[in-house]
Amino acid sequence: MHITGIIAEYNPFHNGHQYQLEQIRKNHPDTIIAAVMSGSFLQRGTAALLDKWTRAELAVKGGCDVVFELPFAFACRSAQDFARGGVQLLARLGVIDTLAFGAECSSLTTLTAIATAIDSPAVQTQLHERISAGASYAQALTELTASEARIDASLLHTPNNILAIEYLRALKKTPAIEPLLIPRAGASYHNINIAAPHASASAIRQLLSKAAKASHAAGGKLLLPQLTAYDSKALQEALPAAGFAAIRQLNASELPNLDRLLVPLQALMLRTDNTALQEIAGINEGLENRLRDCLQTTRTYNEVLTAATTKRYPKSRIARTLIHLLLGLTQTQLASMDDAGPLYARILACGPRGRDLLKRIKKAETLPLITKTSAFLTSSQRVQGPVTLSPLQQQLALDTMATDLRQLTLPQATQKRNDFQQSPRFFTSNPPADKTT
Numbered sequence: 001m002h003i004t005g006i007i008a009e010y011n012p013f014h015n016g017h018q019y020q021l022e023q024i025r026k027n028h029p030d031t032i033i034a035a036v037m038s039g040s041f042l043q044r045g046t047a048a049l050l051d052k053w054t055r056a057e058l059a060v061k062g063g064c065d066v067v068f069e070l071p072f073a074f075a076c077r078s079a080q081d082f083a084r085g086g087v088q089l090l091a092r093l094g095v096i097d098t099l100a101f102g103a104e105c106s107s108l109t110t111l112t113a114i115a116t117a118i119d120s121p122a123v124q125t126q127l128h129e130r131i132s133a134g135a136s137y138a139q140a141l142t143e144l145t146a147s148e149a150r151i152d153a154s155l156l157h158t159p160n161n162i163l164a165i166e167y168l169r170a171l172k173k174t175p176a177i178e179p180l181l182i183p184r185a186g187a188s189y190h191n192i193n194i195a196a197p198h199a200s201a202s203a204i205r206q207l208l209s210k211a212a213k214a215s216h217a218a219g220g221k222l223l224l225p226q227l228t229a230y231d232s233k234a235l236q237e238a239l240p241a242a243g244f245a246a247i248r249q250l251n252a253s254e255l256p257n258l259d260r261l262l263v264p265l266q267a268l269m270l271r272t273d274n275t276a277l278q279e280i281a282g283i284n285e286g287l288e289n290r291l292r293d294c295l296q297t298t299r300t301y302n303e304v305l306t307a308a309t310t311k312r313y314p315k316s317r318i319a320r321t322l323i324h325l326l327l328g329l330t331q332t333q334l335a336s337m338d339d340a341g342p343l344y345a346r347i348l349a350c351g352p353r354g355r356d357l358l359k360r361i362k363k364a365e366t367l368p369l370i371t372k373t374s375a376f377l378t379s380s381q382r383v384q385g386p387v388t389l390s391p392l393q394q395q396l397a398l399d400t401m402a403t404d405l406r407q408l409t410l411p412q413a414t415q416k417r418n419d420f421q422q423s424p425r426f427f428t429s430n431p432p433a434d435k436t437t
Contacts, residue, residue, distance in 0.1 A: 002028050003357065004180070005096040006035040007070070007086030007167070009042050011049050011205070012247070013058040014239050016102075016185065016198040021063035023182045024100045032357050034096065035064045036086045037348065038075040039399055040406040043082045045319025047256035047406045049205060051417055054246060056348035057425045061242040066354030069346040072398040073329075073337040076320050078137065079159070081338070083166035089342040091174040094366035095357065098180045099171060103164035105155055106183040114155065115168035118144075136314055138162070160184055194231060199238035207235055208247070208255065215252035222251050253412035258301040260409050265304075265322060266295050281334040282321035287313060291321070327401050333386060333394065343392040346370040346399070349425040368392070373400065373419045 004024050010017060021033060037059065039052045048055065056067035074085020090096045105111055117123055123144050130140035142156045155161050164181065171177055185198055194203045207227070214226035224232055224247070236244050269292050277288035287308075294307040304322070309315045324334075345367045350358065362369055370376055377389070377396045386394050400419040407416060 001095075001356075001360070002031040002097050003095050004028060004031045004033050004098045004100050005090040005093075005177070006033060006064070006100055007037075007083065007090070008035055008059075009038045009048075009201075010035075010055045010059050011038070011042055011201055012239070013055060013062050013243055014199065014201060014204060015237075016200070017059070018062045018240055019185055019198060020100065020102055020182050024180065025063075027180060028098065031098070032065045032353050033063065034090070034093070034354070034357060035059055035067045036070045036089050037067050039069045039072055040402040041072060041076045041323055043075060043077065043079065044316040045076060045321075045323050047258060047409050049208070049255065050246065051406070052348055052403070053417065053422055053425055058240070058243050058246060060349045060351050060354070060425070060427060062240050064349075064351075064354075066350045066357055067348045069348050069399065071337075071342050071344075071346075071395045072327075072402040073334060073395055074342065076323055076402070078317070078320075079162050079166050080137070080169075083163055084170045085342055087167060087170035087174060087177075089345065089367075091177060092342065092367045093345060093361050094364040095360055096177050098178045099167060100180040100182055101160075101164050101167050102182045102184045103160045104158045104184050105161050105164070106181070108179060108181040110155070111161065111164050111181070112168055112179075115165050115172070118165070119169060119172070136312055136317075138314070139311070194234040194238060199234070204235065204238055207231055212252040212255050222249075223255075224248050251412075254410060256406060256409040257411055258409055260411070261322070261326060261405075262295075262298075262301050262304065264326060264408075268325065269295050277325075279330045279332070280321070281324045281329045281331045282317060283325070283331075287321070291318075291325075323402075323405070326405060327398065329398065336391070337395055340391050340395075342367070343395055344368045344370050344376070346373075346396075347424040349427075351427045352429060355426075370396070371424055379420050 006020075008017070024033060025031060037052070037056060038048065040048055042048055052069060059067050068089065070086055070089060074081055077085070087099065090099060103111060118127075118141065126144055127140050130143070131137060138156070168179060171179055193199065194207050196203065208223060211223040211226045215221050215223055224235075227235065235247075239247070274288050277283055283291070290308055294304050298304045298307055305315050305318050308318045345361065347358070347369060358369060361367070368376070373396065377393045377400070381389065381393065382397045382400060386397065389397060403417070403419050407418070
C-alpha cells in the first residue's frame with residue numbers, strides 16, 4: 001500500500017487542486033492520498049471561506065481519501081512553521097511514503113539546492129543577523145540565497161515555491177518520506193483573473209468578496225445572482241461540481257467578515273496592559289504600541305492590517321498576531337507546542353480507502369486518532385484554562401477556540417458548527433467522480 005501525503009488549505013478546493021491529485025495518481029496509480037488541511041484559520045491569518053468540515057468533504061469528493069486537520073498552533077503560522085508542522089504530522093502517522101506539493105518552479109533539484117543553502121551554518125548565521133537588524137524573514141532569505149547559492153532570487157517571490165522549499169527543509173528530518181514535486185499549472189497564486197486556466201483560490205475569493213458586497217447592498221441575497229453572467233460562468237468553470245454547488249447556496253452573511261473582530265480587539269486593548277500584550281505570540285519590540293495606536297484610529301479590520309504593516313512586520317504576520325491575540329496564545333505556549341509538535345491526528349472527512357488507512361495508522365499506534373473531540377477534551381475542561389490541561393488538550397483547545405472565533409465572523413449562519421458537536425464526514429462508498437461543471 002503506497003501512501004501519499006499532502007499539506008493544503010483548500011480555501012476553497014478548486015480545479016488546480018484536483019489537477020494535483022490527478023497528477024499524483026499518474027505517478028502512483030494505486031496510492032491512497034492523505035491530506036493535512038488547515039482548520040478554521042489559515043496560514044496568512046484569515047478565516048477560511050467555508051468551514052473545515054465542508055472543505056474536507058469537498059476535498060474527498062475531489063479525490064482525497066482522508067483529510068486530517070493541521071492543528072491551529074501550526075496552521076496559523078509562517079511558511080516555515082506551517083510546513084514543519086504539516087510534515088511532522090504526516091511523519092508521525094507512521095505510514096506516509098511520499099509528500100506531494102506544488103510549486104511554480106518545475107525543478108526539484110533547484111528547490112532542493114535552495115533548501116540546502118538555507119540550512120548551511122553560514123546562511124543561518126547571516127539570516128539571524130539580518131532579522132535582528134530589522135529585515136523580515138522573507139527579505140533576509142531572498143537576499144542571502146541569491147548571494148550564497150547563486151540562484152535566481154525571484155524564485156522566492158512566489159508562495160508555492162517558498163512552501164516547497166520549507167517542505168524540503170522539513171523532510172530532511174524525515175528521510176523515509178520522499179518528495180514529489182507537481183509543477184503548478186494554470187494561474188499563479190496571485191493571479192486574480194477568474195477566467196484564467198486553473199484559476200487561483202485568490203481569484204475565486206476576490207470574486208466572491210465582490211459578490212458579497214453587491215449582496216449586502218441588495219439586502220443580503222444569495223451570492224451568485226449578484227455576479228454577471230460572465231463571472232458566474234467563469235466561477236463555475238473554476239470549481240469542481242461539488243464546490244460550485246456548495247457556494248451556490250451561500251449568501252453574503254454566511255461568509256466570514258473580519259470586521260466583526262474589530263470591536264472585540266478594541267475592547268481587548270482597553271483592558272490589557274503592555275506587559276500582558278508582550279507575552280502574546282508574535283508581539284515584540286514595540287509592536288504592541290503600534291497595534292494599540294492602529295486599533296484606535298482605524299475603522300475596518302483591513303485598515304488595521306494596512307496601518308500596522310511595516311518592512312519588518314508584513315501584513316500576514318500582523319494578521320496572524322491579531323488572531324493569536326484574540327485567542328490569548330502566548331509565546332511560551334507556542335514555544336512549548338513547537339517543541340512537542342502535533343500530538344494527534346484529527347479526522348475531518350474520510351472515504352472508504354481512507355478507512356483502510358485509518359486502520360493501519362491505528363495499528364501503528366504512533367498518534368491518537370480523534371473522531372470525537374469530547375473523548376479528549378470537553379467544553380467544561382477547556383474553560384478551566386491551559387494550566388489544567390495536558391499538552392494534547394492545549395493544542396486541541398486552540399483548535400476548538402479557533403472554530404468558535406471563526407463562527408463570530410459570520411453575520412448569519414444556517415448551521416452553527418463547533419468542535420464538540422460536529423462529527424467527521426465519513427463516506428461508505430467512493431463519492432462520484434467530481435468533474436468541473
